[in-house]
Amino acid sequence: MSPVRLFILAVLFYIAWRLFNGPRNKKPKSRHDQSKSSEVKDILMEDPVCHTLVPKGQAIRLRHKGKTYYFCSEKCCDTFTRESGGQE
Ligand SMILES: [Zn+2]
Known part of the structure; x- marks a missing residue:
């Protein structure tokens, strides 16, 4: 495998990882609000x-x-x- 293809694979992997983890990391505030009403x-x-x-x-x-x-x-x-x- 050429280094360029490896790089592209790495970028794709990074994008996929961001898509998968992004929405969760965007909600620390609402999770905090929920903890006030339920987890507390x-x-x-x-x-x-x-x-x-x-x-x-x-x-x-x-x-x-x-x-x-x-x-x-x-x-x-x-x-x-x-x-x-x-x-x-
Ligand atoms: Zn008592």
Whole structure:
């Protein structure tokens, strides 16, 4: 095989590689946005009452004084609101 043909092959291979990998590399931003809505659910949050780690997606959320708290159960949520002097 001549060096020119090798070069052409290499260029074709490069173009094919770019076509295959290009679209994926173009979307780091949208992938990041998706991770905010879906992947973040798997982050473990500490329950401030019983100190259990709960997956964010399954946790019971409570907004309290501008902060969001995550609880393993409504029982813990109730305990927290009672101890912190009720909801705003
Ligand atoms: Zn708890």
